[in-house]
Amino acid sequence: MSFRKTGVITVEELKKLGLLPSEERLGKAPVAVLECPEDIPCNVCVTACPFKAIVKDTLYSRPRLDESKCIGCGVCVAKCPGQAIFVVDLRGGEALITLPYEMNPPPSKGARVQLLDREGRVVGEGEVVKAWSYDSTWAVTVRAPREMWLHVRAVRVVGRSD
Ligand code: SF4
Ligand code: SF4
Structure with missing residues (x-):
């Protein structure tokens, strides 16, 4: 697996490892x-999920999603x-992608953003739908072209859309 050398997982590796939601669930x-x-000693996601949708067999095993509970x-x-x-929402004609956001302050609704892939490369432009925080950590939901749902994993703010 190349991510062990590069630190960046590829779409092919995500598929191979069964880490992507099913097509049926996505729609x-x-x-x-x-x-x-990675098999790492972390279970923050398991304890954080209010719906018990994330499980790990042991502290060191890879987290798995129970799609029926998420x-x-x-x-x-x-x-x-x-x-x-x-989080990916593909119910409409486009993709709504919710991402972690480390900068402060977060972008406001309507802000235009560059869409970045896992390696920080610009792969398109999108718009902020909402920014929200949980336990003082920001997350941002952006609107992106539907076909980009597998690729957009960060954003860079470029300006307001109005
Ligand atoms: S996905 Fe879960 S196990 Fe993996 S780093 Fe995040 S909180 Fe930890
Ligand atoms: S998005 Fe799904 S897995 Fe994550 S906390 Fe919410 S219900 Fe749980």
């Missing part, structure tokens, strides 16, 4: 994507110390 409601491939609330996005969790 129904917002759902978390757990991009946490409601896409995004609490785990803000709580994950590894910034490895995202």
Whole structure:
């Protein structure tokens, strides 16, 4: 797996490891994507999820999502110390992607952003739908082209849309 050398997981690796939600689930409601491939001693996401939708067999094993329990609330996005969790909503014609956001202050609704991939490369432009915090950690939901849901994992604010 190349992510062990590069530190950046690829879409192919996410698929191979079974870390992506099913196509059926993606079209129904917002759902978390757990991009946490390493067996590490962390269970913040497990304890943070109010719906017990994230499970680990042991403290060291990889977290798994119970799609039937996840409601896409995004609490785990803000709580994950590894910034490895995202929420994707594909119910409309476009993608709503909820991401961790480390900067302060966060962008306001309507702000225009550059959409960045896992390596920080610009892959498009989007718009902030909302910014919110949980336990003092920010998360941002952005509107992006639907086909970008697997690629957009960070944003850079470029200005207001009005
Ligand atoms: S999005 Fe909400 S319901 Fe889904 S796994 Fe995260 S905390 Fe749990
Ligand atoms: S909180 Fe984040 S880093 Fe920790 S196990 Fe869960 S997904 Fe991985």
